Amino acid sequence: MARVRRVGKRWWVGAVGLLGLCVAAEVQPAYSQQSVAVRAALVKGSLPADDPTAAAWATASVSEFPMSPQVHWPVRITDVTAKSVKVRGLHDGTNVAIMLEYTDPSEDPDDAAALEFMVGDTKAHFAHGQPMAQVEGGPVNIWYWKNKDGKGADLGAKGFGTLKPHSHQDVKAKGVYQGGVWKVVFSRPLTTEHLAEDTQFKPGVFGSIAFAVWDGKKMETGQPKEKGSEKAISSWWYFRADAPPDYSPYMYALLAVALALGFELVLVRRLKKGS
Protein backbone atom coordinates (compact mmCIF):
# COMPACT_ATOMS: atom_id res chain seq x y z
CA MET A 1 0.00 0.00 0.00
CA ALA A 2 2.85 2.30 0.92
CA ARG A 3 4.47 1.46 -2.40
CA VAL A 4 1.25 2.35 -4.23
CA ARG A 5 1.12 5.71 -2.44
CA ARG A 6 4.75 6.41 -3.26
CA VAL A 7 4.17 5.66 -6.92
CA GLY A 8 1.02 7.75 -6.85
CA LYS A 9 2.86 10.74 -5.45
CA ARG A 10 5.53 10.46 -8.08
CA TRP A 11 3.23 10.24 -11.07
CA TRP A 12 3.97 13.82 -11.98
CA VAL A 13 7.70 13.13 -12.11
CA GLY A 14 7.06 10.53 -14.80
CA ALA A 15 4.66 12.85 -16.61
CA VAL A 16 7.18 15.70 -16.60
CA GLY A 17 9.84 13.28 -17.84
CA LEU A 18 7.60 12.11 -20.69
CA LEU A 19 6.75 15.70 -21.50
CA GLY A 20 10.47 16.50 -21.59
CA LEU A 21 11.01 13.66 -24.03
CA CYS A 22 8.23 15.04 -26.24
CA VAL A 23 9.75 18.54 -26.19
CA ALA A 24 13.17 17.07 -27.00
CA ALA A 25 11.64 15.25 -29.95
CA GLU A 26 10.13 18.51 -31.24
CA VAL A 27 13.37 20.51 -31.00
CA GLN A 28 15.14 20.17 -34.34
CA PRO A 29 18.94 19.94 -34.23
CA ALA A 30 20.60 22.95 -35.87
CA TYR A 31 22.49 20.94 -38.46
CA SER A 32 23.63 22.98 -41.42
CA GLN A 33 21.87 21.78 -44.52
CA GLN A 34 22.58 22.53 -48.13
CA SER A 35 22.74 26.31 -48.41
CA VAL A 36 19.80 28.14 -49.91
CA ALA A 37 20.92 31.68 -49.18
CA VAL A 38 23.93 33.97 -48.95
CA ARG A 39 23.80 36.44 -46.10
CA ALA A 40 26.04 39.49 -46.24
CA ALA A 41 26.73 40.67 -42.70
CA LEU A 42 26.93 44.38 -41.90
CA VAL A 43 30.50 45.35 -41.04
CA LYS A 44 32.02 48.47 -39.54
CA GLY A 45 35.08 49.96 -41.19
CA SER A 46 36.35 49.35 -44.68
CA LEU A 47 34.93 46.61 -46.88
CA PRO A 48 37.54 44.14 -48.27
CA ALA A 49 36.23 44.73 -51.78
CA ASP A 50 39.62 44.67 -53.52
CA ASP A 51 41.27 41.99 -51.41
CA PRO A 52 39.92 38.43 -51.62
CA THR A 53 42.53 37.34 -49.06
CA ALA A 54 41.64 39.95 -46.42
CA ALA A 55 41.15 38.63 -42.88
CA ALA A 56 37.68 40.19 -42.79
CA TRP A 57 36.43 37.47 -45.15
CA ALA A 58 37.13 34.87 -42.47
CA THR A 59 34.38 36.47 -40.37
CA ALA A 60 31.77 36.15 -43.12
CA SER A 61 29.47 33.13 -43.03
CA VAL A 62 30.02 30.67 -45.87
CA SER A 63 27.31 29.22 -48.07
CA GLU A 64 28.07 26.46 -50.55
CA PHE A 65 26.08 25.78 -53.70
CA PRO A 66 26.35 22.85 -56.13
CA MET A 67 27.09 23.69 -59.75
CA SER A 68 25.83 21.90 -62.84
CA PRO A 69 27.08 21.73 -66.40
CA GLN A 70 24.97 24.03 -68.51
CA VAL A 71 22.55 21.69 -70.30
CA HIS A 72 19.56 23.98 -70.48
CA TRP A 73 20.16 25.44 -73.92
CA PRO A 74 22.58 24.89 -76.83
CA VAL A 75 25.56 24.92 -76.90
CA ARG A 76 25.61 22.46 -73.99
CA ILE A 77 28.46 21.02 -71.99
CA THR A 78 28.55 17.70 -70.15
CA ASP A 79 31.49 18.09 -67.79
CA VAL A 80 32.61 21.18 -65.92
CA THR A 81 35.52 21.85 -63.60
CA ALA A 82 33.68 23.70 -60.82
CA LYS A 83 31.41 21.27 -58.97
CA SER A 84 30.45 23.79 -56.32
CA VAL A 85 31.08 27.38 -55.22
CA LYS A 86 31.52 28.77 -51.74
CA VAL A 87 30.00 32.21 -51.39
CA ARG A 88 30.52 34.89 -48.75
CA GLY A 89 29.04 38.37 -48.52
CA LEU A 90 29.71 41.54 -46.53
CA HIS A 91 28.32 45.07 -46.69
CA ASP A 92 28.99 48.33 -44.90
CA GLY A 93 25.61 50.00 -45.42
CA THR A 94 26.82 51.69 -48.61
CA ASN A 95 28.63 49.04 -50.64
CA VAL A 96 28.24 45.28 -50.89
CA ALA A 97 30.99 42.75 -51.63
CA ILE A 98 30.38 39.13 -52.63
CA MET A 99 33.17 36.58 -52.86
CA LEU A 100 33.06 33.38 -54.92
CA GLU A 101 35.55 30.66 -54.03
CA TYR A 102 35.99 27.53 -56.14
CA THR A 103 38.63 25.01 -57.10
CA ASP A 104 40.33 25.09 -60.49
CA PRO A 105 43.47 23.02 -61.15
CA SER A 106 45.08 25.70 -63.33
CA GLU A 107 45.18 29.48 -63.58
CA ASP A 108 44.29 30.53 -67.10
CA PRO A 109 43.71 33.91 -68.72
CA ASP A 110 40.17 32.86 -69.79
CA ASP A 111 39.10 31.72 -66.32
CA ALA A 112 35.93 33.65 -65.50
CA ALA A 113 33.07 33.87 -63.03
CA ALA A 114 29.75 35.69 -62.82
CA LEU A 115 26.89 36.55 -60.49
CA GLU A 116 23.35 37.03 -61.74
CA PHE A 117 20.49 38.93 -60.13
CA MET A 118 16.89 39.75 -60.92
CA VAL A 119 16.15 43.42 -61.51
CA GLY A 120 13.24 45.00 -59.65
CA ASP A 121 10.25 42.96 -58.50
CA THR A 122 9.62 41.19 -61.80
CA LYS A 123 10.71 37.56 -61.82
CA ALA A 124 13.25 36.63 -64.47
CA HIS A 125 14.33 33.21 -65.75
CA PHE A 126 17.75 32.23 -64.43
CA ALA A 127 19.02 31.55 -67.96
CA HIS A 128 19.75 35.14 -68.98
CA GLY A 129 16.15 36.20 -68.31
CA GLN A 130 14.85 34.29 -71.33
CA PRO A 131 11.17 34.92 -72.21
CA MET A 132 8.55 32.76 -70.49
CA ALA A 133 5.32 31.65 -72.16
CA GLN A 134 2.78 32.56 -69.49
CA VAL A 135 4.69 35.08 -67.35
CA GLU A 136 6.04 38.45 -68.35
CA GLY A 137 9.62 38.15 -67.20
CA GLY A 138 12.06 40.87 -66.30
CA PRO A 139 15.69 41.48 -67.19
CA VAL A 140 18.70 40.15 -65.31
CA ASN A 141 21.78 41.99 -64.10
CA ILE A 142 25.04 40.06 -64.53
CA TRP A 143 28.32 40.87 -62.79
CA TYR A 144 31.15 39.34 -64.79
CA TRP A 145 34.84 38.88 -64.15
CA LYS A 146 37.51 37.44 -66.45
CA ASN A 147 41.07 36.81 -65.30
CA LYS A 148 42.75 38.41 -68.29
CA ASP A 149 40.56 41.52 -68.07
CA GLY A 150 41.43 42.00 -64.39
CA LYS A 151 38.24 43.93 -63.72
CA GLY A 152 34.51 43.54 -63.31
CA ALA A 153 31.85 44.13 -65.95
CA ASP A 154 28.28 45.24 -65.36
CA LEU A 155 26.01 43.50 -67.90
CA GLY A 156 22.33 43.15 -68.62
CA ALA A 157 20.21 40.64 -70.54
CA LYS A 158 16.59 39.82 -71.29
CA GLY A 159 16.78 36.59 -73.26
CA PHE A 160 19.48 34.69 -75.12
CA GLY A 161 21.60 36.79 -77.45
CA THR A 162 20.75 40.03 -75.68
CA LEU A 163 23.68 40.12 -73.24
CA LYS A 164 25.41 43.48 -73.39
CA PRO A 165 27.41 45.79 -71.12
CA HIS A 166 25.53 48.57 -69.38
CA SER A 167 26.42 52.10 -70.39
CA HIS A 168 27.29 52.65 -66.74
CA GLN A 169 29.83 50.31 -65.14
CA ASP A 170 29.18 50.15 -61.40
CA VAL A 171 30.69 46.73 -60.67
CA LYS A 172 34.26 46.12 -59.54
CA ALA A 173 35.88 42.70 -59.35
CA LYS A 174 39.18 41.23 -58.34
CA GLY A 175 40.38 37.63 -58.47
CA VAL A 176 43.24 35.93 -56.66
CA TYR A 177 44.46 32.44 -57.54
CA GLN A 178 46.23 30.52 -54.77
CA GLY A 179 46.84 26.79 -54.38
CA GLY A 180 44.33 25.66 -56.98
CA VAL A 181 41.58 27.91 -55.67
CA TRP A 182 40.08 31.03 -57.18
CA LYS A 183 38.75 33.71 -54.87
CA VAL A 184 36.88 36.39 -56.80
CA VAL A 185 35.35 39.40 -55.09
CA PHE A 186 32.61 41.44 -56.77
CA SER A 187 31.56 44.76 -55.28
CA ARG A 188 29.10 47.53 -56.01
CA PRO A 189 27.10 50.18 -54.15
CA LEU A 190 24.00 48.64 -52.55
CA THR A 191 21.83 50.93 -54.64
CA THR A 192 22.35 52.75 -57.92
CA GLU A 193 20.38 55.27 -59.94
CA HIS A 194 19.73 52.76 -62.71
CA LEU A 195 16.63 51.05 -61.35
CA ALA A 196 15.62 49.48 -64.66
CA GLU A 197 19.00 47.84 -65.26
CA ASP A 198 20.73 47.25 -61.94
CA THR A 199 19.67 45.04 -59.08
CA GLN A 200 19.09 47.03 -55.89
CA PHE A 201 19.87 45.70 -52.41
CA LYS A 202 17.61 46.67 -49.54
CA PRO A 203 19.12 45.50 -46.23
CA GLY A 204 16.97 42.83 -44.60
CA VAL A 205 15.20 41.83 -47.81
CA PHE A 206 15.93 38.59 -49.69
CA GLY A 207 16.56 38.71 -53.42
CA SER A 208 17.62 36.10 -55.97
CA ILE A 209 21.19 35.23 -56.97
CA ALA A 210 22.72 32.70 -59.38
CA PHE A 211 26.31 31.75 -60.19
CA ALA A 212 28.38 30.84 -63.24
CA VAL A 213 32.00 29.73 -63.57
CA TRP A 214 34.16 29.11 -66.65
CA ASP A 215 37.38 27.06 -66.63
CA GLY A 216 39.45 28.82 -69.28
CA LYS A 217 42.06 26.08 -69.64
CA LYS A 218 43.31 25.92 -73.24
CA MET A 219 42.44 22.66 -74.99
CA GLU A 220 44.33 21.04 -77.89
CA THR A 221 42.02 22.88 -80.27
CA GLY A 222 43.33 26.15 -78.89
CA GLN A 223 39.90 26.95 -77.49
CA PRO A 224 39.16 27.34 -73.76
CA LYS A 225 37.62 24.24 -72.12
CA GLU A 226 34.61 26.30 -71.07
CA LYS A 227 33.38 29.37 -72.95
CA GLY A 228 30.12 31.15 -73.67
CA SER A 229 27.18 28.90 -72.78
CA GLU A 230 29.55 26.02 -72.00
CA LYS A 231 29.98 26.73 -68.31
CA ALA A 232 29.14 25.63 -64.79
CA ILE A 233 25.90 27.17 -63.58
CA SER A 234 23.39 27.23 -60.76
CA SER A 235 19.77 28.23 -60.86
CA TRP A 236 18.32 30.85 -58.47
CA TRP A 237 19.20 30.89 -54.81
CA TYR A 238 18.74 33.70 -52.28
CA PHE A 239 20.86 36.66 -51.22
CA ARG A 240 20.34 39.14 -48.39
CA ALA A 241 22.33 42.06 -47.07
CA ASP A 242 21.67 41.94 -43.33
CA ALA A 243 19.75 44.81 -41.77
CA PRO A 244 21.27 46.72 -38.82
CA PRO A 245 20.63 45.01 -35.46
CA ASP A 246 17.09 45.43 -34.17
CA TYR A 247 16.77 45.10 -30.40
CA SER A 248 13.02 45.72 -30.20
CA PRO A 249 12.13 41.97 -30.07
CA TYR A 250 14.14 41.70 -26.81
CA MET A 251 12.19 44.64 -25.41
CA TYR A 252 8.86 43.06 -26.40
CA ALA A 253 9.97 39.74 -24.85
CA LEU A 254 10.90 41.45 -21.56
CA LEU A 255 7.54 43.22 -21.51
CA ALA A 256 5.76 39.92 -22.10
CA VAL A 257 7.71 38.26 -19.26
CA ALA A 258 6.75 41.10 -16.91
CA LEU A 259 3.07 40.87 -17.91
CA ALA A 260 3.02 37.08 -17.48
CA LEU A 261 4.69 37.38 -14.09
CA GLY A 262 2.16 40.02 -13.01
CA PHE A 263 -0.70 37.81 -14.20
CA GLU A 264 0.69 34.89 -12.18
CA LEU A 265 1.03 36.96 -9.01
CA VAL A 266 -2.54 38.29 -9.24
CA LEU A 267 -3.91 34.83 -10.04
CA VAL A 268 -2.16 33.06 -7.16
CA ARG A 269 -3.10 35.83 -4.74
CA ARG A 270 -6.77 35.68 -5.70
CA LEU A 271 -6.77 31.88 -5.52
CA LYS A 272 -5.27 32.01 -2.05
CA LYS A 273 -7.87 34.56 -0.95
CA GLY A 274 -10.64 32.43 -2.44
CA SER A 275 -9.46 29.29 -0.69
Added chain:
Amino acid sequence: MGGVLIRPVILTICIYLFLKFIVPILPHSAPLPSSLIFLYLMLVMSGSVLFATLSGESKDAFFQPILRFLTGEGGGALGSARYLVLALFPLLVGWQTYGSTASSDAPPGENRTIHPAPPGEYTGLSNPVPKTPENIMYGKGLYASRCAPCHGNFDGKGFAAPGFTPPPANFKDPTTIAMLQESYLFWRIKKGGVGLPVEGMPWKTAMPRWELEMSDEDIWKVIMGEYDGAGQKPRTWDESE
Protein backbone atom coordinates in the same frame (compact mmCIF):
# COMPACT_ATOMS: atom_id res chain seq x y z
CA MET B 1 -4.28 14.43 -6.93
CA GLY B 2 -3.22 11.94 -9.56
CA GLY B 3 -6.36 10.24 -10.79
CA VAL B 4 -8.37 12.91 -12.56
CA LEU B 5 -5.43 14.92 -13.85
CA ILE B 6 -3.05 12.17 -14.82
CA ARG B 7 -5.42 10.61 -17.33
CA PRO B 8 -5.62 13.64 -19.66
CA VAL B 9 -1.87 14.18 -19.30
CA ILE B 10 -1.10 10.59 -20.26
CA LEU B 11 -3.71 10.69 -23.03
CA THR B 12 -2.15 13.86 -24.48
CA ILE B 13 1.35 12.39 -24.39
CA CYS B 14 0.19 9.13 -25.97
CA ILE B 15 -1.61 10.99 -28.74
CA TYR B 16 1.52 13.06 -29.33
CA LEU B 17 3.75 9.98 -29.53
CA PHE B 18 1.26 8.34 -31.91
CA LEU B 19 1.12 11.38 -34.21
CA LYS B 20 4.86 11.97 -34.10
CA PHE B 21 6.26 8.47 -34.40
CA ILE B 22 3.54 6.00 -35.42
CA VAL B 23 1.62 7.92 -38.10
CA PRO B 24 4.74 8.47 -40.31
CA ILE B 25 5.43 4.73 -40.50
CA LEU B 26 1.88 3.77 -41.48
CA PRO B 27 1.49 2.69 -45.13
CA HIS B 28 0.95 5.62 -47.56
CA SER B 29 1.55 8.09 -44.73
CA ALA B 30 4.03 10.89 -44.12
CA PRO B 31 5.40 12.87 -41.14
CA LEU B 32 2.87 15.39 -39.87
CA PRO B 33 3.90 19.05 -39.67
CA SER B 34 4.41 20.41 -36.15
CA SER B 35 1.56 22.89 -36.60
CA LEU B 36 -0.88 20.05 -37.32
CA ILE B 37 0.34 18.01 -34.34
CA PHE B 38 -0.09 21.10 -32.16
CA LEU B 39 -3.65 21.54 -33.46
CA TYR B 40 -4.52 17.92 -32.69
CA LEU B 41 -3.06 18.20 -29.17
CA MET B 42 -5.06 21.38 -28.53
CA LEU B 43 -8.20 19.49 -29.59
CA VAL B 44 -7.33 16.62 -27.24
CA MET B 45 -6.71 19.00 -24.33
CA SER B 46 -9.90 20.97 -25.05
CA GLY B 47 -11.86 17.73 -25.15
CA SER B 48 -10.30 16.60 -21.87
CA VAL B 49 -11.29 19.87 -20.16
CA LEU B 50 -14.82 19.64 -21.57
CA PHE B 51 -15.13 16.04 -20.39
CA ALA B 52 -13.76 16.88 -16.95
CA THR B 53 -16.19 19.75 -16.45
CA LEU B 54 -19.39 17.98 -17.46
CA SER B 55 -20.64 17.91 -13.85
CA GLY B 56 -19.93 19.98 -10.77
CA GLU B 57 -18.23 17.03 -9.06
CA SER B 58 -15.94 16.17 -11.93
CA LYS B 59 -15.17 19.87 -12.38
CA ASP B 60 -14.06 20.18 -8.75
CA ALA B 61 -12.10 16.94 -8.97
CA PHE B 62 -10.34 18.30 -12.07
CA PHE B 63 -9.59 21.83 -10.92
CA GLN B 64 -9.00 21.35 -7.19
CA PRO B 65 -5.59 19.67 -7.63
CA ILE B 66 -4.57 22.48 -9.99
CA LEU B 67 -5.70 25.14 -7.51
CA ARG B 68 -3.93 23.39 -4.64
CA PHE B 69 -0.80 23.14 -6.75
CA LEU B 70 -0.87 26.83 -7.72
CA THR B 71 -1.52 28.04 -4.17
CA GLY B 72 1.32 25.90 -2.79
CA GLU B 73 -0.71 23.57 -0.58
CA GLY B 74 1.11 20.38 0.23
CA GLY B 75 4.69 21.65 0.01
CA GLY B 76 7.50 19.15 -0.50
CA ALA B 77 8.40 18.12 -4.02
CA LEU B 78 5.18 19.64 -5.33
CA GLY B 79 6.24 22.97 -3.84
CA SER B 80 9.48 22.89 -5.79
CA ALA B 81 7.59 21.95 -8.94
CA ARG B 82 5.24 24.88 -8.32
CA TYR B 83 8.12 27.34 -8.28
CA LEU B 84 9.48 25.74 -11.43
CA VAL B 85 6.16 26.12 -13.26
CA LEU B 86 5.69 29.69 -12.02
CA ALA B 87 9.19 30.58 -13.26
CA LEU B 88 8.93 28.74 -16.58
CA PHE B 89 5.59 30.17 -17.66
CA PRO B 90 6.77 33.84 -18.01
CA LEU B 91 9.95 32.62 -19.72
CA LEU B 92 7.89 30.62 -22.19
CA VAL B 93 5.70 33.66 -22.90
CA GLY B 94 8.84 35.78 -23.42
CA TRP B 95 10.35 33.19 -25.74
CA GLN B 96 7.19 33.00 -27.84
CA THR B 97 7.00 36.80 -28.02
CA TYR B 98 10.61 37.03 -29.14
CA GLY B 99 10.06 34.32 -31.74
CA SER B 100 7.05 36.07 -33.22
CA THR B 101 8.59 39.56 -33.33
CA ALA B 102 12.23 38.87 -34.29
CA SER B 103 12.98 39.01 -38.02
CA SER B 104 13.53 35.60 -39.58
CA ASP B 105 16.79 34.51 -41.18
CA ALA B 106 14.90 32.11 -43.39
CA PRO B 107 14.37 32.99 -47.06
CA PRO B 108 10.79 33.57 -48.19
CA GLY B 109 8.68 30.42 -48.49
CA GLU B 110 7.94 29.05 -51.92
CA ASN B 111 4.52 27.66 -52.73
CA ARG B 112 5.36 25.96 -55.98
CA THR B 113 2.64 23.94 -57.67
CA ILE B 114 4.49 20.87 -58.91
CA HIS B 115 1.92 19.83 -61.51
CA PRO B 116 0.07 23.00 -62.59
CA ALA B 117 -2.79 22.72 -65.06
CA PRO B 118 -1.71 22.57 -68.71
CA PRO B 119 -3.16 24.88 -71.36
CA GLY B 120 -6.43 23.57 -72.81
CA GLU B 121 -4.97 22.47 -76.13
CA TYR B 122 -2.80 19.87 -74.39
CA THR B 123 -5.56 18.31 -72.32
CA GLY B 124 -6.51 14.79 -73.34
CA LEU B 125 -4.16 14.40 -76.30
CA SER B 126 -3.39 10.76 -77.01
CA ASN B 127 -0.03 9.47 -78.11
CA PRO B 128 -0.28 9.08 -81.91
CA VAL B 129 2.88 6.97 -82.15
CA PRO B 130 2.35 3.16 -82.16
CA LYS B 131 3.73 1.57 -79.02
CA THR B 132 6.15 -0.79 -80.73
CA PRO B 133 9.40 -2.10 -79.22
CA GLU B 134 11.29 -0.17 -81.90
CA ASN B 135 9.61 3.14 -81.04
CA ILE B 136 10.14 2.57 -77.32
CA MET B 137 13.81 1.79 -77.90
CA TYR B 138 14.15 4.87 -80.11
CA GLY B 139 12.56 6.98 -77.38
CA LYS B 140 14.94 5.56 -74.79
CA GLY B 141 17.86 6.48 -77.02
CA LEU B 142 16.63 10.06 -77.25
CA TYR B 143 16.09 10.03 -73.50
CA ALA B 144 19.68 8.90 -72.92
CA SER B 145 21.11 11.77 -74.95
CA ARG B 146 18.66 14.57 -74.10
CA CYS B 147 17.06 13.82 -70.73
CA ALA B 148 19.47 11.55 -68.82
CA PRO B 149 22.00 14.35 -68.04
CA CYS B 150 19.46 15.71 -65.52
CA HIS B 151 16.91 12.91 -64.99
CA GLY B 152 19.55 10.16 -64.81
CA ASN B 153 18.45 6.55 -64.91
CA PHE B 154 14.82 7.74 -64.66
CA ASP B 155 15.52 8.58 -61.00
CA GLY B 156 16.22 12.34 -61.23
CA LYS B 157 19.87 11.85 -60.34
CA GLY B 158 21.69 12.75 -63.54
CA PHE B 159 25.17 14.23 -63.46
CA ALA B 160 23.80 17.69 -64.23
CA ALA B 161 21.12 17.58 -61.52
CA PRO B 162 22.88 18.89 -58.37
CA GLY B 163 22.97 22.60 -59.28
CA PHE B 164 19.32 22.89 -60.20
CA THR B 165 16.46 23.88 -57.95
CA PRO B 166 13.82 22.52 -58.16
CA PRO B 167 15.57 19.20 -58.73
CA PRO B 168 14.81 17.20 -61.90
CA ALA B 169 11.81 14.87 -61.56
CA ASN B 170 12.31 11.30 -60.44
CA PHE B 171 10.18 9.28 -62.88
CA LYS B 172 10.33 6.17 -60.68
CA ASP B 173 8.56 8.09 -57.93
CA PRO B 174 4.85 7.16 -58.06
CA THR B 175 3.90 10.82 -57.58
CA THR B 176 5.41 11.99 -60.89
CA ILE B 177 4.67 10.53 -64.33
CA ALA B 178 2.60 7.64 -62.94
CA MET B 179 -0.12 10.08 -61.92
CA LEU B 180 0.01 12.09 -65.14
CA GLN B 181 -1.37 11.53 -68.60
CA GLU B 182 0.90 11.32 -71.62
CA SER B 183 -0.56 14.60 -72.89
CA TYR B 184 0.72 16.34 -69.76
CA LEU B 185 4.26 15.07 -70.37
CA PHE B 186 3.97 16.14 -74.01
CA TRP B 187 3.23 19.71 -72.88
CA ARG B 188 6.01 19.77 -70.29
CA ILE B 189 8.64 18.39 -72.67
CA LYS B 190 7.56 20.48 -75.65
CA LYS B 191 7.33 23.85 -73.87
CA GLY B 192 9.84 23.21 -71.07
CA GLY B 193 10.11 25.11 -67.82
CA VAL B 194 9.46 28.47 -69.44
CA GLY B 195 6.04 27.19 -70.57
CA LEU B 196 4.82 26.87 -66.97
CA PRO B 197 2.22 29.23 -65.49
CA VAL B 198 3.24 31.55 -62.66
CA GLU B 199 2.38 29.02 -59.93
CA GLY B 200 4.94 26.65 -61.46
CA MET B 201 7.72 29.21 -60.94
CA PRO B 202 8.92 29.11 -64.56
CA TRP B 203 11.88 31.35 -63.69
CA LYS B 204 13.58 28.62 -61.64
CA THR B 205 13.30 25.46 -63.69
CA ALA B 206 16.06 24.30 -66.04
CA MET B 207 13.80 22.08 -68.19
CA PRO B 208 14.62 22.97 -71.82
CA ARG B 209 12.01 23.96 -74.36
CA TRP B 210 12.48 20.84 -76.49
CA GLU B 211 10.13 21.93 -79.29
CA LEU B 212 13.09 23.95 -80.56
CA GLU B 213 15.22 20.80 -80.94
CA MET B 214 12.86 17.82 -81.28
CA SER B 215 9.87 16.99 -83.48
CA ASP B 216 6.49 16.22 -81.90
CA GLU B 217 6.87 12.59 -82.99
CA ASP B 218 10.21 12.28 -81.22
CA ILE B 219 8.74 13.82 -78.06
CA TRP B 220 5.95 11.20 -78.06
CA LYS B 221 8.59 8.48 -78.45
CA VAL B 222 10.60 9.92 -75.54
CA ILE B 223 7.43 9.74 -73.42
CA MET B 224 7.02 6.05 -74.26
CA GLY B 225 10.67 5.44 -73.44
CA GLU B 226 10.32 7.27 -70.12
CA TYR B 227 7.34 5.22 -68.96
CA ASP B 228 8.95 1.98 -70.05
CA GLY B 229 12.34 2.80 -68.50
CA ALA B 230 10.80 3.95 -65.21
CA GLY B 231 8.50 0.92 -65.02
CA GLN B 232 5.43 3.16 -64.83
CA LYS B 233 2.18 3.40 -66.74
CA PRO B 234 0.54 6.68 -67.79
CA ARG B 235 -2.68 7.68 -66.16
CA THR B 236 -5.55 7.23 -68.60
CA TRP B 237 -8.95 8.81 -68.99
CA ASP B 238 -10.60 5.54 -67.85
CA GLU B 239 -8.75 5.64 -64.53
CA SER B 240 -9.33 9.32 -63.93
CA GLU B 241 -13.08 9.18 -64.45
